Amino acid sequence: MSIIGRSQTPSFDILVGNDKISTGCVGVTITFRNASSDTTRKFHWDINGFRINSTSTIYIFLKEGNYPIKLTDEKNNLSLTKTLTINPLPSASFTVSANSICAGGSVTFTSAATGPTNIQTYYWNFEDENIISYNKTTSYTFNKVGTKKVLLFVKDANGCLSPTSSPAQIKVNGSENVSFSTKDNNFYTCDNTIIFENTSQNAGEFLWTFGDGTNFTGSSTPTHTYAKPGTYHVELIKNDVDGGSCTPKFSHQVYVGKPNLQIQAVDSICSKTTFNINALDADNNFSITAKDITWTSVEGNFQSDSTALSYSDVGLHTLSAVNKYGCPTTATKDIKVLKTPNLTYTITPTGSICNITPITFIASTDSDAKLIWHLGDGTTQSANNSDSIVHVYGKTGTYNAYVEAFNNTGCSATSSVQTITLTNNCLDVGLDSIMNPIFKFSSSCDNKYLVIFEVRNSKKAIATITIDGTAYPFVDGKATIQLPVKPKGSTYSVLVKFVDGTYDYAREISIIDETANFSITNNDNTKLNCAQNNFTFSTDSLINSNNISTFHWQI
Structure with a gap:
């Protein structure tokens, strides 16, 4: 257990590519980037049951769900946990209007994709010319003969991409002897007149349909003027059957005029x-x-x-x-x-915390911005830049806290959610323990309930120490307190308030009765104790020497 400054708070970002995310998708590589102030210290991650010893890492989730992501600073035993939601993938499938057509004919493809949220984008891949369309229903013209493979994949409102659908096989029959182009082969004109070029392999009689209800029959190359700008479907048809049941035909879309x-x-x-x-x-x-x-x-x-x-x-x-x-x-x-407000924040202490511990919330933002803390228990508190908010939850459980910043342009910023875990385990591990870097205490054998408390961390000056509800001031880094007598094994509730207004964990301490016991070792004779032999006197291994300030030997 420890109290830390803002610069020591573990922090991390969750990204896909270069984009920060709060939700992800099954099968996507997700980067967990350590954004702590000092990444040279030793960290480890706890992700989906795996412990990963690295500063930053990547992971691919194979199942949907809510996953706690925990980054721990091993030097201070401090951690930050965020919850990442992994969404399931949509499924792509589609129907076709025909599986076999003549060259120059069109097929309509209709998506039947499903997903946990609405499908927002459709990606069609037509093997004929590798053209992609983005509509739920699309029509495509095949001018080249052979068996063509069509694929679909989709993206849903969660941003998740489906696996590629099963392909549809479209058989295109006939020949490719008929074709046309336009001037410069670009299939558009910036005015209403377009010049066509018949590029068919064999001469003959042809029927042109211009898509505006007018036709032209003949062997020459026509020039056509449209009444209004727009997109038109043009067909060139040869007036015979070429080697089978299909009438040779070529179709293409042309763009006439300029869009506004x-x-x-x-x-x-x-x-x-x-x-x-x-x-x-x-x-x-x-x-x-x-x-x-x-x-x-x-x-x-x-x-x-x-x-x-x-x-x-x-x-x-x-x-x-x-x-x-x-x-x-x-x-x-x-x-x-x-301008969107800049926003950084800290919540201390972190990790698994005693439920009666005051939690300190501090956020830094622009000078003109106001802050609102959402504390996760249904309460909110307003604050100004760098104000300290102290909140006692009082009940065990998990609380998700975050802060919002609002400035005078009407813009706002919202922090990531930090999970606070409160338990009823509030007992400190012992006197002068490394688990308690805030204060140490000792008492004499003459009056074990007269306890001297001393500051251990010179950078965190203590203002008061409250024991079982009674506050005592610290003077020159010390407080000498006569504790009330309690039965052996009883504990005292301790809460430290620092000079800067923040609080330590709520702790429990106990006055431990150590029973004197020792052993004797003859270093010269293991069978008999004789004059001039060298002896070693050792305290019993059951005595916790960390709880003893002075040993008095009398020989």
Whole structure:
């Protein structure tokens, strides 16, 4: 048991990659990074029944559940425990509208994925051209013949990725003799007119369908003007059956005109806060989502799926968007980033604590921020920067405490949760014990109940010591107290208050009666004791010499 300064408090972060987390996913590598003030000391981790002797470590959880993660500073026997929730993975599966088609035909794929929370993102992989789509239901056109493999994996609201689904096998029949392109092979035009190029292998009569209800038949290459911008599905069909039951056909999507691109995002946000971003065509000619956009912003931290970002630095930041498909168009939006309070905190003492011990809570934040402590027993307390909050729980149990900071910009910060474990084991292990670095005490044989208490830690000056409810002042690092007489084996409740206003553990001490006993060893003759022999007199091994201030021998 010990009392520690703020700089000695064990601390750690839980990360996936570079992102701090409070929940994780089955099968994901999680990093536990020691963030204590002095990581040169010896530490060990207790994770899922394993003891890991290292400063920082990684671990992969194979089952969902709530796992206590404990970091212990072995020098001071102090520890910090956080609870990490591991979520189960979603399961990916899907149905198909057809398993066999002709080249140039389309298949509709519909997700049947399930999970513990809502599925938020769908990742489709089409072997034909390795294109990924993000919709729950998607249609894909296959222009190349052969057997194609389609896969799906999904991400749920917990951020957990599913294993890859079982593949669907799509058989694409016919030939690849028919194809077309557009000028510069980009399949878009920035105005309403697009020039097509017939790249089919054999000449002949062809039918063009332009996706706007108009057609063209002939052997020449057409130029087509659309009435309005948008996305159109164009087909080129050869008017015969090529080597089988499939009519040769090639299909492709074309983008006509420029989207009126607008960014949807907040006007202002607190620093280090993730917010959603999106973009759309304000004229509703094109269907655009955040994943169809290339996003850029100096010092912006984007999520991997490009649907959200955050900023660490305060100030005005410009977010830019360019559509990935069709005529490139750029949109920008200025976002004001406000300061989120900085927040550090300590809760002392830590570890397994006697339930009547006053717990000291101290948080440091910006000068303009206010603090609210949530103590885990249904109570809250307000505080200013670096104020000490002292709370006595009184009951055994486990309490999860954390602190919030609020500043005048409307931004807030919330600490990680620290678990406080209170027991009814309040008995100290003995006089002058290494388990009690705060004070030592001794008494004389003449009056064993007249006890002298002395400070052991010069850096933690004691103001008062309360014994069985009565407070006694310390003067010059000492207090001489006449304890009330109690039956042998009884204990005294002791609570130390330091000059800085914090408290030690609540302890129990006992006045121990040691019974004198000793042994005699003849160092010269093991059978007879003779004059001039050398003898050794030793205290009995049952006597705890740590409890004895002076031995008096009379020979």
